[in-house]
Amino acid sequence: MKTSQPMKTCSIAALLAATALAVPALAQGRTVTLSTTLKNYGGDGAYLAVYLTDAQGAYAGTLWVAGGKAKYYKHLSDWNRLSAGDAARLDGVTGASVGEGRTLKVTADLADALFDAGYEIRIDAAVEDMRDSPSEIRVPLTAAGAGQSTAGRQFIQSFSYQAQ
Secondary structure (H helix, E strand, O other), X not given: OOOOOOOEEEEOHHHHHHHHHHOHHHOOEEEEEXXXXXXOOOOOOEXXXXXXXXXXXXXXXXXXXXXXXHHHHHHOHHHHHHOOOOHHHHOOOXXXXXXXXXXXXXXXXXXXXXXXXXXXXXEEEEOOOOXXXXXXXXXXXOOOOOOOOEOOOOOEEEEXXXXX
16 A cells, blocks of 8 residues: 655745735735645656746745755756756755655645735656656646646646645
């Protein structure tokens, strides 16, 4: 029986701080649980980058990176390009790679102002000796989208998020 990865917790302090300064009335936050289940693809553990982009597609922050060796982050190509490969900002938001058929659950505190404002949750995926999958998941961050499952293109069987 495959078991879930342990629950991971992270905070996007810069997003919350920027939103709190720009829109004090909307600075309330919510805890979001992101759940990513991998397919049985027949390979090693997957590296995943879970991140946010704004309405213009610009990098807004990293929620989680699964995979502990920074030398492989270049294979998470969209995230690496958009974030300028800034591994220094990853303190506290990294963990082990995710095995095939397993589920990664991550919680993040996101400002209410990010919902329904054009932000997207994106996930890049890479597995050793297999083709990289940049932006395998692209899901608008909306209140209505919470709880809806989205299938990935290559390694991800399903992705969903719950906002509380």
